[in-house]
Amino acid sequence: xxxxSDPPSGSFQLSMLINDTRYRSYxxxxxxxxxxxxxxxxxxxxxxxxxxxAGLNISYKFLGEPAGYDINQTLIPYTSQSTHWxxxxxxxxxxxxVAFLGCIMATIIGVVVGVLRLSxxxxxxxxxxxxxxxxxxxxxxxxxxxxMAVFIAVLPQPRDFRGDDAEASMVLGMxxxxxxxxxLPAPVFGAGSxxxxxxxxxSIAGIFAFRNYAKKALYERGxxxxxxxxxxxxxFIPSIIAYFILGRPISLEYPELKGFNFQGxxxxxxxxxxxxxxxSIYTAAFIAENVRAGILAVSKGQTEAAASLGLRxxxxxxxVVLPQALRVIIPPLISQYLNLTKNSSLAIAVGYxxxxxxxxxxxxxxxxRAIEAIFLLMLFYLAISLxxxxxxxxxxxxxxxxxx
Amino acid sequence: MKKIAIxxxxxxxxxxxxxxxxxxxxDVKARGKLNCGVTTGLVxxxxxxxxxxxxGFDVGVCRAVAAAxxxxxxxxxxxxxxGKTRFTALASGEIDLLARNTTWTFSRxxxxxxxxxxxxxxxxxxxxxxxxxxxxxxxxxxxxxxxIQTGTTTELNLADFFRANNISxxxxxxxxxxxxxxxxxxxxxDVYTTDASGLAATRAAFENPGDHxxxxxxxxKEPLGPLVRHGDNQWGDIARWTLNALxxxxxxxxxxxxxxxxxxxxxxxxxxxxxLGTEGxxxxxxxxxxxxxxxxxxxxxxYGELFEKNIGENTPIGLARGxxxxxxxxxxxxxxxxR
Numbered sequence: 033x034x035x036x037s038d039p040p041s042g043s044f045q046l047s048m049l050i051n052d053t054r055y056r057s058y059x060x061x062x063x064x065x066x067x068x069x070x071x072x073x074x075x076x077x078x079x080x081x082x083x084x085x086a087g088l089n090i091s092y093k094f095l096g097e098p099a100g101y102d103i104n105q106t107l108i109p110y111t112s113q114s115t116h117w118x119x120x121x122x123x124x125x126x127x128x129x130v131a132f133l134g135c136i137m138a139t140i141i142g143v144v145v146g147v148l149r150l151s152x153x154x155x156x157x158x159x160x161x162x163x164x165x166x167x168x169x170x171x172x173x174x175x176x177x178x179x180m181a182v183f184i185a186v187l188p189q190p191r192d193f194r195g196d197d198a199e200a201s202m203v204l205g206m207x208x209x210x211x212x213x214x215x216l217p218a219p220v221f222g223a224g225s226x227x228x229x230x231x232x233x234x235s236i237a238g239i240f241a242f243r244n245y246a247k248k249a250l251y252e253r254g255x256x257x258x259x260x261x262x263x264x265x266x267x268f269i270p271s272i273i274a275y276f277i278l279g280r281p282i283s284l285e286y287p288e289l290k291g292f293n294f295q296g297x298x299x300x301x302x303x304x305x306x307x308x309x310x311x312s313i314y315t316a317a318f319i320a321e322n323v324r325a326g327i328l329a330v331s332k333g334q335t336e337a338a339a340s341l342g343l344r345x346x347x348x349x350x351x352v353v354l355p356q357a358l359r360v361i362i363p364p365l366i367s368q369y370l371n372l373t374k375n376s377s378l379a380i381a382v383g384y385x386x387x388x389x390x391x392x393x394x395x396x397x398x399x400x401r402a403i404e405a406i407f408l409l410m411l412f413y414l415a416i417s418l419x420x421x422x423x424x425x426x427x428x429x430x431x432x433x434x435x436x
Numbered sequence: 437m438k439k440i441a442i443x444x445x446x447x448x449x450x451x452x453x454x455x456x457x458x459x460x461x462x463d464v465k466a467r468g469k470l471n472c473g474v475t476t477g478l479v480x481x482x483x484x485x486x487x488x489x490x491x492g493f494d495v496g497v498c499r500a501v502a503a504a505x506x507x508x509x510x511x512x513x514x515x516x517x518x519g520k521t522r523f524t525a526l527a528s529g530e531i532d533l534l535a536r537n538t539t540w541t542f543s544r545x546x547x548x549x550x551x552x553x554x555x556x557x558x559x560x561x562x563x564x565x566x567x568x569x570x571x572x573x574x575x576x577x578x579x580x581x582x583x584i585q586t587g588t589t590t591e592l593n594l595a596d597f598f599r600a601n602n603i604s605x606x607x608x609x610x611x612x613x614x615x616x617x618x619x620x621x622x623x624x625x626d627v628y629t630t631d632a633s634g635l636a637a638t639r640a641a642f643e644n645p646g647d648h649x650x651x652x653x654x655x656x657k658e659p660l661g662p663l664v665r666h667g668d669n670q671w672g673d674i675a676r677w678t679l680n681a682l683x684x685x686x687x688x689x690x691x692x693x694x695x696x697x698x699x700x701x702x703x704x705x706x707x708x709x710x711x712l713g714t715e716g717x718x719x720x721x722x723x724x725x726x727x728x729x730x731x732x733x734x735x736x737x738x739y740g741e742l743f744e745k746n747i748g749e750n751t752p753i754g755l756a757r758g759x760x761x762x763x764x765x766x767x768x769x770x771x772x773x774x775r
Binding site: 086088100101102103104112113181184185189190191192211212290291292293295302303380381383385389393394396397398399400402403 | 519520521523524527528529543544547548568569577578579580581586588589591592594595596598599605606607608609610611618619622623624625626
C-alpha cells in the first residue's frame with residue numbers, strides 16, 4: 033500500500049479509514065454508494081415482485097418470436113416472418129433515417145433564415161421573422177398532419193396517370209410525383225461501375241486536397257487561388273470521362289405505372305416526405321433563432337475591424353463572424369437535433385413506421401407486453417440521443433474558443 | 437434530502453401496487469362501482485353521447501354486469517382504453533372487466549393470462565375497394581397499396597393472407613378509422629381493410645356508398661368478446677353467465693319490457709324460471725342475488741335489443757345480424773343451458 037513518495041509512516045491500518053482525513057471521505061462515499069445500490073436493488077426487486085403479484089411477468093422472450101406483420105419501408109431485409117427484434121431494428125433505422133435527413137435540412141433552412149433575419153433588407157427581415165413565428169408557435173404534430181393532408185390532396189394519385197387522356201403525367205418521363213410519394217429513377221450498377229464510383233470518390237478527395245493547397249498558398253505566400261470553378265471541374269470531369277470510357281456502365285431504371293402502383297425506381301413514401309419536411313421546417317425556426325443569437329453575440333467591432341481591413345461582406349461573414357458565432361450556436365443546436373429526433377416519434381400520425389410505430393406500436397399491441405416494449409423503447413431513444421450528443425460534442429470541442 | 441423523498445415516494449408507489457387482490461367480486465361490492473374498460477370512442481360499440489353518458493353495444497355488457505352484481509346499471513366507471521393500454525389496465529387491476537371489441541386469440545387467452553368469457557360479436561376481416569378499379573376478388577390485389585388500422589389483429593391477418601397467396605402489397609398503417617377514410621377516398625391507398633362491421637359502418641358514412649364494393653373474401657375470424665383476468669374464476673363465471681343470460685333471454689323471448697312481469701312469479705317455462713331466479717338457486721351459486729339476471733336484462737334489454745339499439749339495421753351503423761343471430765335462426769349465438 034505504500035510507495036516511495038509516501039511519508040515514512042507506518043503501514044496502512046484499518047482505523048485509518050475513519051481517522052485519517054486522506055481516507056475518511058472515501059470511506060463515507062463508499063458506504064453511501066453501497067446503501068444507494070442496496071436501496072435501488074430493493075426498489076427494483078419490490079417493483080418486480082409487485083408486477084408479478086399483479087400478473088405482469090416481465091419477459092423479453094417475445095423479441096425472438098416472429099413478428100407476423102409487414103412494414104412498408106425497410107432499410108434492412110425484413111419479412112412478416114422476421115422476429116420482433118428485427119422489426120424493432122427496422123424501426124430504429126427508419127427513425128435514424130428521418131432524423132438524419134431532418135437534421136441536415138433543418139440546419140440548412142435554419143442557417144439561411146437566421147442569417148436573413150439580420151438582413152439589411154426590411155422585407156426579407158420581416159418575411160423571415162414571420163416564418164420563425166409561425167412555425168415555432170404551432171405544435172409540430174399539427175404541421176405533420178397539415179403537410180400530409182396537403183400532400184395527399186394536392187398531388188395526383190397513381191390512378192390519375194392511367195388511361196390515354198390522363199390528368200397527370202410524369203416529369204421528364206423519369207419522375208412521378210404522386211400523393212403516395214415520389215417515384216425517382218434508380219441507378220443500376222453494371223459491370224465496371226466500380227471504377228466510376230472509385231474515380232468519383234477519388235475526385236472528391238482531390239477537391240479537399242486542392243482546397244487545402246489553396247489555403248496553404250494563401251496563408252504562406254499570400255497568393256489567392258480561385259477555388260470554386262476548379263472544384264466544380266474536379267467534381268464532374270474525371271467521373272464523366274471514366275463513365276464514357278468504360279462504356280456507360282451505370283444506367284437508370286425509370287419508374288413505370290404497372291397494376292395499382294408505379295413499379296421500379298426509388299420510392300420515397302409520402303409519410304417520409306411529410307414527416308421529414310414538417311420536422312425540418314419546425315426545427316429550422318428554432319435553429320434560425322440560435323443562429324441569429326450566435327451572430328449577434330459577435331461584437332460589432334469585429335465586423336467593423338474586418339471591414340476596415342478591406343474585407344467584403346461575404347468574407348466578413350465567412351471568415352470573421354461565423355467562426356466566432358459557431359461556438360455560441362453549436363450547444364443549443366445539439367438540443368435542437370435531439371428535439372427533432374425525439375419529435376420524430378410522432379411519425380405514426382402519418383403512418384411512418386419508425387421505432388415508436390414498430391416496437392412501441394404494432395409489436396406492443398400484438399404481444400400485449402406494454403411494460404417491456406416501452407422500457408426497451410426508452411432505452412433505444414436514450415441510446416440514440418446520447419449518440420447524437422456524443423458526436424455533436426466532439427464537433428463542439430473542435431470549434432469552441434481555444435484558450436492558449 | 438430531495439433524493440430521500442423521491443425514494444420514499446417510489447417505495448410507497450411500489451408497495452401500493454401490490455394490493456390488487458384476487459376476490460374481484462368483493463372489491464367491486466366494496467367499491468360500489470364496476471370499473472369497465474371500453475374503447476376511447478367507437479360509435480355503436482362504446483362512445484359517450486351528447487349528454488356525456490356512455491352508450492353502445494360493449495357498454496351494454498358493462499351495464500348488465502354492473503346491474504347483476506350491484507343492482508344498478510349506472511354503477512359503472514367507464515375507463516377508456518386504447519389498443520395499447522387495454523391489456524395492461526386489465527392485468528394490473530385498474531379495470532375489472534374489458535369490453536372493447538377485443539378479438540379472442542390463443543396467445544391473448546393463454547400467454548397474457550386473460551379469460552375470455554364469451555363472444556358478443558362475431559366479426560371477420562374484409563376488404564373495400566373503389567368500384568372503378570374493377571377488382572372482384574382480394575386475390576387480384578397484387579401490388580396494391582392497402583390502408584390498415586394499426587394495432588389490431590387486422591395487420592397480422594393481412595400479412596398472412598398475402599403471404600399465403602404469394603402476392604405483394606404496400607401496407608399503409610393508420611391509427612384510427614377516422615384518419616383512414618380521407619386517405620382511402622383521396623386514393624392514397626387502393627384498398628381499405630378492417631373488420632367487416634367496421635367496413636360497413638365506414639362505407640355507410642361515404643357520400644356515394646355505391647362507388648365502393650366490399651370484396652367477398654372474409655380472411656379471418658374475429659370473435660370479439662369481453663375478458664377478465666386469470667385467477668378469479670368466480671368473477672369470470674359472473675361475467676360469462678351475465679353475457680349468456682342476455683343471449684339466452686333473447687332465445688327465450690325475455691325482453692326488458694316483459695322481464696319484470698315474467699320474474700314476478702314462476703311461469704310455465706322451467707328454463708325461464710331458472711334464469712330469472714323464480715326457481716332453483718343459480719344466483720346463489722354465483723354468489724349473487726336470485727334476481728341477478730332480471731336486473732341484467734332490465735338494464736339494457738336482451739342481446740337482440742342491445743344489438744338493434746346500438747348497431748342494428750335501423751341505426752347509422754346498419755349491421756345485419758348475420759353470424760350474430762341466434763342458433764335457431766342460422767347464427768352462431770348459442771348459450772349453454774341454465775340448469
